[in-house]
Amino acid sequence: MLTLHSIIGAMNWNDKFAQRTRHMKRSAIRELLKLAARPDMISFAGGLPAPELFPIEAVKQAIKTILRRNPQEAFQYSATEGIADLRTLIASRFSRPGLEVRRENVVIVSGAQQGLDLLGRVLLDAGDKVAVENPTYLALLSAWRPWQVRFLPVPSDDQGLRIDALEPLFEQRPKLLYLIPNFQNPQGTTLVAARRTALTGLARKHGVVLIEDDPYEELRFCGDPLPRLFELDARRTAPDLLDSHTIYVGTFSKVLMPGLRVGWIIAPEPVIEKIVQAKQAVDLHTSTLSQWIVHELVLDGTLEQQIPRLRCAYRARRDAMLAALAEYFPSEVSWTTPEGGMFLMVRLPPVLRATDVLERALRQNVAFVPGDDFHLDGEDRNSFRLNFSNPPPELIGKGVERLGHVLKAMLRAA
């Protein structure tokens, strides 16, 4: 007899379904986030923005405006592709002289995570090969694994993914290459300008579609902004996106507020069409109220005020973390120096395993995410990710100091 229990039981162990769910284990990050919510914990674990910087007063005004102007519309069902005004705003923000992004190139999604999920649905098929930076964004792997794709790891260094490794890899004909070019999660590294040009050229030559996941772009503290891959790619061919090989995924989560769940995808119109069809079956549309709030906050200038405010605050937090790392961490340990974003990566000497360090650190009420989960093979056990956007500045030094003590004690014992 096929019971609900036996279906659920069977899901874990046998039949093809298991292949879809095998990787559906709760992500270590989300579990850690729960632990990190303990009140006395100094958490470098999550990927949360600083909530005390949310533009709450502006939100109050925005909601007031929305409720005065079109309250019924704001709470009614709305178009799957997103509200037209917000799509137009995004399109114009991404248009440049010589590059026209039109409203039809934009679909609103329920956070960038849904964007990635929908791209998997629309573009991937069982057996497809997908090239990804290694390490890469954990929840991309969870989103695309159910489609039974094979991930090909692209090695990277402090300048982003390594172009010299791409040509042999592209010989294996991956369908997509997924990357976070700016202040990558988890490493905090940025793909340098020369590599961007080389990458779009190579991808076009080999017919590999690029998925440019760019949640942290606006959070640049220093150095010049670099051209987006989709811009470089489109400029090669036409003033519009019609022949673009690059699909861009953006979000308001890091520059406004993540709880609204509003992101977007920019792509050639036929791709947008397919995504809209998939989204219709998935959740009908993204919260209408959330979309109008974001629309107001872009239109009234809040976003433009918020970006320098966040850059300044996060830069101070990064600097506090870098200073504390230099002061308290043993000389055997190294780390990346991000030019923006929310994360940096710590590299341990081979004698120390990140999960062992975590176990000890949690006892000292400090949390972080070991690098294992971000690696395709789960084999890099000697690195971990630190978030500097969420903990208040005064706790960053304290937390790093405690971590430093743990590391020194472990090194002495090793």
Added chain:
Amino acid sequence: MLTLHSIIGAMNWNDKFAQRTRHMKRSAIRELLKLAARPDMISFAGGLPAPELFPIEAVKQAIKTILRRNPQEAFQYSATEGIADLRTLIASRFSRPGLEVRRENVVIVSGAQQGLDLLGRVLLDAGDKVAVENPTYLALLSAWRPWQVRFLPVPSDDQGLRIDALEPLFEQRPKLLYLIPNFQNPQGTTLVAARRTALTGLARKHGVVLIEDDPYEELRFCGDPLPRLFELDARRTAPDLLDSHTIYVGTFSKVLMPGLRVGWIIAPEPVIEKIVQAKQAVDLHTSTLSQWIVHELVLDGTLEQQIPRLRCAYRARRDAMLAALAEYFPSEVSWTTPEGGMFLMVRLPPVLRATDVLERALRQNVAFVPGDDFHLDGEDRNSFRLNFSNPPPELIGKGVERLGHVLKAMLRAA
């Protein structure tokens, strides 16, 4: 060379991927909704609640409370399973003497549509058989077709799905049976009490899992409320849901406001666990603000005020529609008489095809959805669905009158 264009092109015509996307055509309903948005159109096409009945004042108060009490939390990332307070509220609303629904039995989803999508992800595998009422909810078919399941149609009459047809159908061992027991979309019919008991018994005997999609439950105008299937099912066995065969999908879209996109699933804990894992990869979590707004509106009594208000208003609209149908429709045409909900179904004589009627009706600025799309085989061409919740009462009679003229003219010409 594998280009983005060739990938998109290939999606339509060849390889296994096409099987996933073939059915991803934009639903006729959504396309019609666009047309129905023309200002002079009297639309019976959509499934929209009446926006003038949205509790906007209460929403203003709710948002004020949220922004005063916990603004940062309301806009931050939140738990994938939903905010604990809302899950607890829902669990207590569904608990009865002898039936304990616990917070752990509830997951918040981004509208019932996402609930259906996630259930497909978690429970279905290629080749599975799924029994559905015929006709049934269109977007359920779009959500589950990508999993390459085989739908088995269950015939139904004015008392809901026919139990006598179930036993032979269950011999084919479907994994799930999906149904809308109350005021079904598109027919407006309700599964009578005796059939509910029989259905849960049969499903348990044959090991078929029931998916009880119940968006309209609270919109009952007349007659007594009937026991939910998941209650009947759980009461057979234990005071909790652990051995339940029935998964319940609910939503605040019809009783509060759909634009918030907040629904829920009630199921045994192991199922909820799997859904949460799937949801993590799909959209991380449902809009935090939306969840808090719903939470406030339940807690402050708005929901309890809203339900009788909607019942009264929708009953008046249904009555206006039934009266106009009796007055203006030719005698060859019949229709269902729903005890609640938002829809009724019109049945045409064989000489009239619903799509032909639609074409003529649109020229008279009246819209509806032909029955074809709701039927598994698309073969019932002689029925259409009318929505009575959205059009203002004064337009209902006018629209039905115009439709009546169209039908009479077509019958004369036939």
